[in-house]
Amino acid sequence: MIVALLNQKGGVGKTTLALHLAGEWARQGQRVTLIDADPQGSALDWSEQRAREGLQRLFGVIGLARDTLHREAPELARDADHVVIDGPPRVAGLMRSALLAADLVLIPVQPSPFDGWASGEMLKLINEARIFRPQLAARFVLNRCDTRTIIARETAEALADRDPPVLAATIGQRVAFADTARTGRLVSDSDETSLAAHEIAALAAEVRRIAR
Template structure:
């Protein structure tokens, strides 16, 4: 499966999600390659921090911030169970290429009206891609979500009404994700039985079920 985490709005947590999902699947014995398609190279920076800390490499991270991604990702998929594309914000050509490469697109959004408005452009690009990839599937994912707030509930309800639909599982607003990232780790390595790891596991399972 080629999974693309995409949103034209920056700062929605694509890289953190991509790394935590990759680590979860790798821990289950899957062969995983993460494609850093963001020119900022945050996933590559994470991999370098991990290497400097002397931590084991559990999945591959490659930098491909190019608009030929739809040609290159399928080649990577031949040697992997999951290819995860960490997409760029605001670079339309790269986004279009990632959409054409993907089997499933997950659009992380935060519980905010601004994120909802920004998603409209993402949905337009999805419609464009479906001219060439009519079977392309997509789901929103509510990320950095304080579950019991009114705005989180309203955002989740609004996403559920979209034709694209939303994943049932959500990811909470947890400091542990940022702490782990800074150390070249993922949440599940620091607190294997904690709520952050449980949320990632639940989202990973839901995505895998969609990809079958």
């Protein structure tokens, strides 16, 4: 299964979710490869920081920020149970290549009307990709979300009427996630019983159910 986290809007948490999905599946004994398709290389930086901290290597991270991704990712998938693609920002060729590589696209959005409007262009690209990959599945993921707020509920309700649908699992706005970017850690490294770790486990389980 190849899962790509994509959104043309920056700052929605693609890298954080990609790393945590890969880490959760790896913790379950799955063979996982993460492809860093973002020219900024944030996932590669995280992996190098993890090595400097002397932490266990859970999964491989490969830099592949080029528009041949759709040809190279399936080769990597032969030796893995899951391939996770940390998608690029607004780089059209890279984005289209990632879409053609994926079995499932996750579109992280934050509880804001601006994120909802920005997702329209992403949906156009998904529909273009489905001309060549009609089986391509897609879902919205509510990230950095406080479900108790009105804006979060309104965003969830707005996405409920959209195609693709929104996942039931949501990821909260938590300091634990922000800390992982600079420490090379995952939230489960610090406390696998935390709310953040439970949210990631629920997300990983729901994504696996969809991909079966």
